[in-house]
Amino acid sequence: MLHQPIKMKLKNQPKDLKSLNDAARYSSMAFQMVIIIGLGVFGGIKLDDWLHMNFPVFTVLLSVIAVVLAIYYFIKDFTFMNRK
Amino acid sequence: MMRFFLCCMTLLFMSVLFLKAEEKHTPSGEATHQIEKKKFEPGSFMFDHIGDAYEWHIMTVGHKHISIPLPVILYSKTKGLSIFMSGRFHHGHNSYKGYKLEMSGENKGKITDEEGNLPLDLSITKNVASLLFSIGLILWIFLAMAKPYKRNALKPPRGIQSFLEPIVVFIRDEVAIPSIGKKKYEVFMPYLLTVFFFILFNNVLGLIPVPPGGANLTGNISVTFVLALFTFIITTIRGNRNYWKHIFNTPGVPVWLKIPVPLMPLVETIGIFTKPFVLMVRLFANITAGHIIALGFLSLIYIFAEMSTGLAYGVSIVSIVFLIFMTFLELLVAFIQAFVFTFLSALYFGMATEEHH
Numbered sequence: 001m002l003h004q005p006i007k008m009k010l011k012n013q014p015k016d017l018k019s020l021n022d023a024a025r026y027s028s029m030a031f032q033m034v035i036i037i038g039l040g041v042f043g044g045i046k047l048d049d050w051l052h053m054n055f056p057v058f059t060v061l062l063s064v065i066a067v068v069l070a071i072y073y074f075i076k077d078f079t080f081m082n083r084k
Numbered sequence: 085m086m087r088f089f090l091c092c093m094t095l096l097f098m099s100v101l102f103l104k105a106e107e108k109h110t111p112s113g114e115a116t117h118q119i120e121k122k123k124f125e126p127g128s129f130m131f132d133h134i135g136d137a138y139e140w141h142i143m144t145v146g147h148k149h150i151s152i153p154l155p156v157i158l159y160s161k162t163k164g165l166s167i168f169m170s171g172r173f174h175h176g177h178n179s180y181k182g183y184k185l186e187m188s189g190e191n192k193g194k195i196t197d198e199e200g201n202l203p204l205d206l207s208i209t210k211n212v213a214s215l216l217f218s219i220g221l222i223l224w225i226f227l228a229m230a231k232p233y234k235r236n237a238l239k240p241p242r243g244i245q246s247f248l249e250p251i252v253v254f255i256r257d258e259v260a261i262p263s264i265g266k267k268k269y270e271v272f273m274p275y276l277l278t279v280f281f282f283i284l285f286n287n288v289l290g291l292i293p294v295p296p297g298g299a300n301l302t303g304n305i306s307v308t309f310v311l312a313l314f315t316f317i318i319t320t321i322r323g324n325r326n327y328w329k330h331i332f333n334t335p336g337v338p339v340w341l342k343i344p345v346p347l348m349p350l351v352e353t354i355g356i357f358t359k360p361f362v363l364m365v366r367l368f369a370n371i372t373a374g375h376i377i378a379l380g381f382l383s384l385i386y387i388f389a390e391m392s393t394g395l396a397y398g399v400s401i402v403s404i405v406f407l408i409f410m411t412f413l414e415l416l417v418a419f420i421q422a423f424v425f426t427f428l429s430a431l432y433f434g435m436a437t438e439e440h441h
Contacts, residue, residue: 024424032362
């Protein structure tokens, strides 16, 4: 069993801790967007290289899909977090 | 702050003047040739330091490397198992038992046999040694800390307990309970605490420049991959009916998006993998970036030293002040990254165990 007074001490500053949690959440969402779009573009470029395409069709397609996916996950996470 | 900035600028300016004065006296020809010979490569300097190695480097005096040799364990079909210390390679100058440490080319930094093939390498490298050390340290601290609780849980915390107990309570009250819920959080606490302290200890150990610190363990993508894999496995195993329903038969979405082309299930399935992937990349990128910044400031001194010794003295003061500042910032990042990894893992567990609403 953990000691009670220390818990009380932490409980006295809920505002700071809440903002720390929020900062972690939202920064993670931004990071997620960057990585998904980055992965899409990188995958597209590699695929075009591999298939020796004259026009970088997969780079274009996968970038657009990655942006759409990133926005979709962002909205989904955002609604989930607001529910909590 | 302004005064500090002005001091830095004055120092830099003075060293530039010093450089100009010195340039006039530099004889051309032989001296320039010597400088070219020893050209400093900041890229390889940085990547050698953040990468893994077969020995634990402490320092270099002149041309002599001082390092702790570590065990090399290799297995190949033709030669069987070979175990020896990495000191046998003499920093890549010698080969031993037909194995050699590649110093350039495609397999740079790896051990190859005579034909250039890669054997199965189970060596205790710098990162593995650092990992084992940190595990030992964490076990020692926490087992010692847990003992008094076992005897009498109601006694006030003492010694290291009073430092670590608030962190344990913080993870419980501010990370696990808000993300997972009061009913289910207990099952996840051991994992969340383990992952938090593992990342925190290794981040801080990575900031200590001498052994047993200095290894870029949490900035190694294999390590962060395994940590993210654990979060992925736990999320998948603990995922309830509601979680899987949201993935394969998302409620509130038109039927034509699910049948005949399963577009929504596909998007949601990609989502299962992107979350741990983001966890993996975030920790890796943040810690590696921290190490690169520190090494970058140090490299500046050597880059300027190639131009002039006086300039290097000037730059070194600015560089070291910034380095100290960045190291303090990295201490904060060490804590924040451990917290963010734990917090996001808890959020994913919360998503997986959430009841129908």
